Amino acid sequence: MAREIPFNSDRKTEGDASAELRQLLLDQMGDLLHAENQLVKALPKMVKAAHSPTLRRGFSEHLEQTRGHVQRLQEAFELLGAKAKAIPCPGMKGLVEEGSETISDGKEMPEACADLALIIAAQKVEHYEISGYGSLRTLADRLGESRVARLLADNQAEEEQADELLTQAAQPLFEQAA
Ligand SMILES: [Fe+2]
Ligand SMILES: [Fe+2]
Incomplete structure (x- = not known):
């Protein structure tokens, strides 16, 4: 049986590896910071597009939470002694674009269907x-x-x-759409 080779076993000392992991953490936090910033801009459009009052309230409460996520990330950067730096996140950009398409396609759909489509887009983001x-x-x-x-x-x-709240918000919509 192959012996387990410790991560980064050759060439580098342990100190280097942990500095690199730290940098990886900072870079990935930057990606999430950028993602959250995009959502702070996108969520108000979801609030506006939602027909169901429950869904609208859900989106607007999550907008508040999302602002909190940005703050926690900034705090995390501070704890690591680093400047909070957003790094462009193409993954979230794509999901937000899909969300925008969902909003415009929804204008041609029955309300419950359009809301279900918004939920699908939002759950991908979550x-x-x-x-x-x-x-x-x-x-x-x-x-x-x-x-x-x-x-x-x-x-x-x-x-x-x-x-979880999105899953719950979908339930009555399925009945309305059927
Ligand atoms: Fe978030
Ligand atoms: Fe979220």
């Missing part, structure tokens, strides 16, 4: 964020940055909650 925060909190943990890991976990928990 899952992107959940996976981002999930990976990064583990990375922060491994680096011994427990306070940073906590902040990332708090964001992740709110994304999960938003995802």
Whole structure:
């Protein structure tokens, strides 16, 4: 059986590896910061497009939470002694573009269908964020940055909650659309 080779076993010392992991964490936090900033701009359009009052309220509450996510990320940068730097996130850009298309396509659809389409677009966004925060909190943990890991976990928990609320908001819409 092959012996497990420790990560980065050759060439580099442990110090280098952890500096690189730290940089990876900062870069990925920058990606999420950019993603969250894009959502602060996109969510008001989702609020406006939603027909169901529950969905509209859900989007607008998540807009507030999203502003909090930006703040927590900024705090996490501070804890790491780094400047908060957003790095363009093409992944979220694509999802936001899909969301915009969903909004315009929805104008031609029955209200419940249009709302369900918004939920589908929004859940893709939440899952992107959940996976981002999930990976990064583990990375922060491994680096011994427990306070940073906590902040990332708090964001992740709110994304999960938003995802769950979207699932719930879809239920009556399925009945209306049927
Ligand atoms: Fe977020
Ligand atoms: Fe979110």
